Amino acid sequence: MNKTFKIYAVIFIIVMIILVLFEANKTERTDWRKNFDISQKSPFGLxxxxxxxxxxxxxxxxxxxxxxxxxxxxxxxxxxxxxxxxxxxxxxxxxxxxxxxxxxxxxxxxxxxxxxxxxxxxxxxxxxxxxxxxxxxxxxxxxxxxxxxxxxxxxxxxxxxxxxxxxxxxxxxxxxxxxxxxxxxxxxxxxxxxxxxxxxxxxxxxxxxxxxxxxxxxxxxxxxxxxxxxxxxxxxKVSQFFLRFILSNPALKYAWWVFLGGLLLFIFFNAKRKQRIVPIIEPLKNTSVDFVKSIGNLYLQEGDFHDMMAKKAQYFLNKVRMDLLIDTQHLDHEFAKKLHLKTGKPVEMIDEAIQLIKKAQDPYAQVMKEDLAKMNKLLDEII
Incomplete structure (x- = not known):
């Protein structure tokens, strides 16, 4: 028998003794309610x-x-x-x-x-x-x-x-x-x-x-x-509740509620102290960024700036079509005007970005690392 159980047992016995003393010294109270019930012997029963x-x-x-x-x-x-x-x-x-x-x-x-x-x-x-x-x-x-x-x-x-x-x-x-x-x-x-x-x-x-x-x-x-x-x-209309006999007797009713209260306290304290340790689960890592970095490093190592510019331009034009609903088939003055109206960016910036996109689409154009960096910065600022 552990120490905790002994404490619960002592508390339960003390509470039961107090209830018994209260019950023994309790004076009988007269029920003066006007119930008019034919089975009641109280003053106002029938x-x-x-x-x-x-x-x-x-x-x-x-x-x-x-x-x-x-x-x-x-x-x-x-x-x-x-x-x-x-x-x-x-x-x-x-x-x-x-x-x-x-x-x-x-x-x-x-x-x-x-x-x-x-x-x-x-x-x-x-x-x-x-x-x-x-x-x-x-x-x-x-x-x-x-x-x-x-x-x-x-x-x-x-x-x-x-x-x-x-x-x-x-x-x-x-x-x-x-x-x-x-x-x-x-x-x-x-x-x-x-x-x-x-x-x-x-x-x-x-x-x-x-x-x-x-x-x-x-x-x-x-x-x-x-x-x-x-x-x-x-x-x-007599209640068919299975505890009606216990609840109709004051002494049994007190004992029943004390039992339930003690049981709840026992469950509460034991559940609190013996709760199973919850393991720490590491959240899944987002490897998308690492993947993109790896691909970017691969392109940089290969030095294929022209292909990277072409893919960036293709991604940018697709976003313009989907988000801004602008036709990208002809990168002319009309296209630049619409892009300027919908983004609010300066015309000079948009014209410069269009020139770099055309350069990225030309398979015979000479592309430098600086061109890639400049186009990437311009396109990110526009959208």
């Missing part, structure tokens, strides 16, 4: 309501994970519809309203009126109060003694615009504000739509308080004694 719903509806309730749009593909006889804080699409709301118009009753326990419903039955503005406490009461005198005192995070929502013909069944009473409607009934076709905008009254926290269940019983008593369809969230 676990208790889900267990007591059969008694509330006299065993005439049916839960379905289908959306209303999928469930109502065939005609159904009149029944009750229950929706609790569900995010349904427009098509599903339209299906619910279609069933209500045929004689069913729908009870919507939602903190905000769905736009699809409000557009169909009339506009209802919602008001929000920020009081820490309020009381939910029903307007019917026979329910005077049945109320719920909300002392934990009430939404404070209520309806501020009540359309004529809408019956107010319940209200929110606050100390510093006027009463506002929170439970209404709207006739729609052959049926009715009931909307309660404070779903907290059916959560675990409030149903477990003594006497509060009576208020829930009173609210649901407005529905006829018949089959009730409760649309709940699809249970099939």
């Amino acid at each position: 676990f208790v309501f889900n267990n007591e719903v059969n008694a509330l509806f006299k065993n005439k309730i049916k839960k379905t994970s289908e959306t209303p749009y999928d469930y109502y593909q065939a005609d159904k006889k009149p029944h009750n519809i229950l929706v609790v804080e569900e995010d349904l699409d427009r098509q599903s709301w339209n299906k619910i309203l279609d069933q209500v118009s045929r004689g069913s009753d729908a009870m919507l326990i939602v903190s905000e009126m769905p736009k699809q419903i409000s557009d169909s039955i009339g506009y209802y503005d919602s008001q929000i109060s920020f009081e820490d406490e309020n009381v939910l009461k029903l307007t019917d005198r026979k329910f005077t003694n049945d109320f719920i005192h909300l002392d934990k995070f009430p939404s404070g929502r209520g309806f501020t615009f009540i359309k004529p013909g809408v019956e107010v069944l319940g209200k929110t009473v606050e100390k510093n504000n006027s009463d506002q409607a929170n439970f209404i009934k709207i006739s729609f076709g052959k049926g009715n739509v009931y909307v309660h905008c404070e779903p907290l009254f059916i959560t675990n926290y409030y149903l477990l308080k003594h006497g509060n269940v009576r208020y829930a019983q009173d609210v649901f008593s407005y529905l006829d004694d018949r089959e009730t369809i409760w649309f709940v969230e699809n249970d099939a």
Whole structure:
């Protein structure tokens, strides 16, 4: 066991001990999120309501994970519809309203009126109060003694615009504000739509308080004694991720992240220290210049200046044809004029260069080394 591995092992053990101590001394925290989940035992879950719903509806309730749009593909006889804080699409709301118009009753326990419903039955503005406490009461005198005192995070929502013909069944009473409607009934076709905008009254926290269940019983008593369809969230939406058990347990989750962090550190430091040496590759040399020098030295040694001038002239004229698009068949005054206009070089320089080119093209001309050097310099300056 090398020294590096021992250091990693000691660090890992120390971190694990610290996490265990934190976990052992951690106080249980209450989840106050308003999840309205039938499987959650947190204060604002619906676990208790889900267990007591059969008694509330006299065993005439049916839960379905289908959306209303999928469930109502065939005609159904009149029944009750229950929706609790569900995010349904427009098509599903339209299906619910279609069933209500045929004689069913729908009870919507939602903190905000769905736009699809409000557009169909009339506009209802919602008001929000920020009081820490309020009381939910029903307007019917026979329910005077049945109320719920909300002392934990009430939404404070209520309806501020009540359309004529809408019956107010319940209200929110606050100390510093006027009463506002929170439970209404709207006739729609052959049926009715009931909307309660404070779903907290059916959560675990409030149903477990003594006497509060009576208020829930009173609210649901407005529905006829018949089959009730409760649309709940699809249970099939449970994550199928292979690590869901580990990540759902806080202790296992911490251990998993520590393991991954340690593994990444181990890979990083070992890869850095044991990286293979990259060999130095010499770049390829450009031998073109050396080749040209060799050929030039060969011509100089042979003393064939005339041939070198001819090749230089041929190269120059080819470049004039390709780059400047000037005809080089006749090296006359017209050629010199065009070359002067396109290059901007003095006429005297161009005339002198033309004379040297003609001399290079004449196989019988006597050429000296100085002629080659002079022509080479002139042609390089022109282009």
